[in-house]
Amino acid sequence: MRNVPLSEVDRVDRDVLPIATDYPAGLVLDWHEHRRAQFLYGATGTMVVETGSGTWTVPTAQGVMIPPATRHRVRMIGVSTSSLYIEPGAVPWWPTECVVVEVSSLLREMLLVAADLPAEYDRDGREGAIAALLLFELATLRSLPLHLTLPASADLVALCRAYLGKPEVGVTNAEWAGRVAMSERAFTRRFLREVGISPAAWRLRARLLAAIPLLRSQPVTRVASTLGYASPAAFSFAFSREFGMPPSAVGRREDTNR
Structure with a gap:
């Protein structure tokens, strides 16, 4: 299935529903949740998935597992996706x-092949075998450690979300502490406790x-300079x-199958 809303097929009696979707650059899928577990793969571009407790950055040609009934939003940066929507009972091992x-x-x-399966594919033939595999x-x-935990309290979350929108190099702990009317020491202790x-x-x-x-x-x-580093090596x-992989592992990758 391609560019089919999940709502049209969610109740189809199949454990796995593959749907491929193309999104314009910069689109934000606002807060929503799915009854099913979701595996979201970005064949092109970058995705940033956000929940109430954190954010997950998904490089080109990688994916993210989203638990069922998890409220989230997704920022698409030039993305073509393949999703698998999965009945929770079929994946008791799915992350929480x-x-x-x-x-x-x-x-x-397999995702490339699965995108062409109909909603009511034959569970007993080749199509069912693909879904099972x-x-x-x-x-x-x-798993890849490309996530950030968000604080539990509203004032600290506001600081963090603002920073994610504009991650300036020169911001200090003292400046953040002042924004929430706390001493730097008390602020640092509180942040460390929550995050x-x-x-x-x-x-x-x-x-x-x-x-x-x-x-x-x-x-x-150029990226190093933008982020305030003295050299590409630094x-x-x-x-x-930080992530256990070089920048080359996440940069300039496209799915050659598309």
């Missing part, structure tokens, strides 16, 4: 929080995640240390 995963070559090929392959995917990392470490991670869509169209030298070191 969103997870970015590294998509295998086999799964990419998709579930087996999903269970093997390696698990310091405000400075959180902002660093946010800036490095913001580099991922930039790396699709810009050289590392940026690459920080990126690799």
Whole structure:
């Protein structure tokens, strides 16, 4: 199925419903949730998935597992997607929080094939075997640490969301503390208690995640400069240390099958 709203087929008696969708650059799918679990794969572009508790940045040719009944929104940056909407009972092992995963070559090929399946595909023939194999392959995917935890309290969430919209290099803990009328020490302790990392470490991670869509169209030298790094080497070191992979692993990738 291609460019078919889930609402039209959600009640079809199939454990797995594959739907491929093309989105214009910059589109935001506003807050919504699905009854089914969702595996969302970006064949092109970059996606940023947000829930009430965090954000997940999904590079080109990778995917994200979204639990059923999870309220979320998605920002699309030049994205063509393939989604698998899965009955919760068919995947009792599904994560309870969103997870970015590294998509295998086999799964990419299978998603391409699955996009042409009808909603009421033959469960007992080749089409049903494809759907079953998709579930087996999903269970093997390696997670990628491309996420940010958001604070629980409204005032700290507001600070973080504003920073995600414009991740400026020069912002300090003292400035953030002043915005919520707290001392820097008390603010830092509170932030660490709610998020698990310091405000400075959180902002660093946010800036490095913001580099991922930039790396699709810009050289590392320019991205490093934009993010305030003295050299590409310094940026690459920080990126690799934070995420366990070099910037080249998430930049300038397109699905050659499309």
